[in-house]
Amino acid sequence: MLNYFGIYPLFVVVVVCNFFISESCNIPPALWCNSENVATECSVLDACLYYNTSQLDKKxxxxxxxxxxxxxxxxxxxxxxxxxxxxxxxxxxxxxxxxxxxxxxxxxxxxxxxxxxxxxxxxxxxxxxxxxxxxxxxxxxxxxxxxxxxxxxxxxxxxxxxxxxxxxxxxxxxxxxxxxxxxxxxxxxxxxxxxxxxxxxxxxxxxxxxxxxxxxxxxxxxxxxxxxxxxxxxLCDWHRGSVPKGCAEFTNLFKQRKNMQLLTVQNVIYT
Structure with a gap:
């Protein structure tokens, strides 16, 4: 699975001066490359795609x-x-x-x-x-x-x-x-x-x-x-390309811990 569009807040501020930003773009710059739709709306799709492809599977x-x-x-x-x-x-x-x-x-x-x-x-x-x-x-x-x-x-x-x-x-x-x-x-x-x-x-x-x-x-x-x-x-969000094994393992571990926490809830009392 390729992680092309994830949060990468480190470079998008650079492209502000080089592209016309749509008035409908009310998304914080740190999230512009979070999805293709957001990147398009904020006029940074080319920059996001360039970064995502140039950094593919790089450390x-x-x-x-x-x-x-x-x-x-x-x-x-x-x-x-x-x-x-x-x-x-x-x-x-x-x-x-x-x-x-x-x-x-x-x-x-x-x-x-x-x-x-x-x-x-x-x-x-x-x-x-x-x-x-x-x-x-x-x-x-x-x-x-x-x-x-x-x-x-x-x-x-x-x-x-x-x-x-x-x-x-x-x-x-x-x-x-x-x-x-x-x-x-x-x-x-x-x-x-x-x-x-x-x-x-x-x-x-x-x-x-x-x-x-x-x-x-x-x-x-x-x-x-x-x-x-x-x-x-x-770091997992910023990585581009195949999801690293460690990120998948960590996500599964986090989900397991969350599930265990939910199982410990015995009763809910409303007052």
């Missing part, structure tokens, strides 16, 4: 700007991403993590200073995350490690102890573990953090105002952040 790039000791970031990674997006969406979501967040950097002569919102320990953990992502490359390797490190961070574990625990728990190759550790405790990790800073400081069109902050297909807007709640449902 959606999900970028996360975060910092390692931010409680909301930890919750977002461990709950929203791990439990839903990662579990059900690996086949159609391309994960991209940028561990830097609200840190600030200053340069004096040839020396950079990075100040992290939650102090030096967070800087050390940000470096560790950056090195792990860089060295492991494949998301199937680094995502579980990041989850483990964030779980350890919630328990206030020392970064070195957390990495030792998680590298064993996730059965990392010893050579890779050593490489990540050296990176996190050396100049290479500093350079990666400067790269993370560069990416974070140059997201467009809107800069990030808080963390966690998400981008979809490299687009950064304040309005997009409202989709953090229920993110997986929106």
């Amino acid at each position: 959606i790039k999900l970028t996360l700007l975060y910092e390692t000791l931010c409680p909301d970031c930890q919750e977002f990674i461990l709950n929203t991403l791990q439990r839903y997006v990662w579990k059900y969406g690996q086949d159609f979501v391309d994960f991209n993590f940028i561990p830097y967040g609200n840190a600030r950097r200053t340069q004096l002569n040839n020396t950079w200073t990075i100040q992290c919102q939650h102090g030096p320990v967070e800087c050390a953990l940000n470096k560790l995350h950056g090195c792990a992502i860089s060295k492991l490359v494949y998301v199937g390797k680094w995502f579980p490690l990041i989850v483990c490190l964030e779980e350890a961070a919630k328990l206030k574990m020392d970064p070195d102890a957390a990495f030792l625990l998680c590298s064993k728990k996730k059965k990392l190759d010893q050579t890779l573990s050593i490489s990540i550790y050296k990176c996190a405790n050396g100049v290479e990790g500093d350079l990666i953090q400067l790269q993370m800073a560069e990416i974070t400081e140059n997201v467009k069109p809107h800069p990030h105002y808080f963390v966690p902050w998400i981008l979809i297909n490299d687009l950064s807007t304040a309005q997009l952040q409202i989709y953090q709640n229920g993110l997986f449902n929106f």
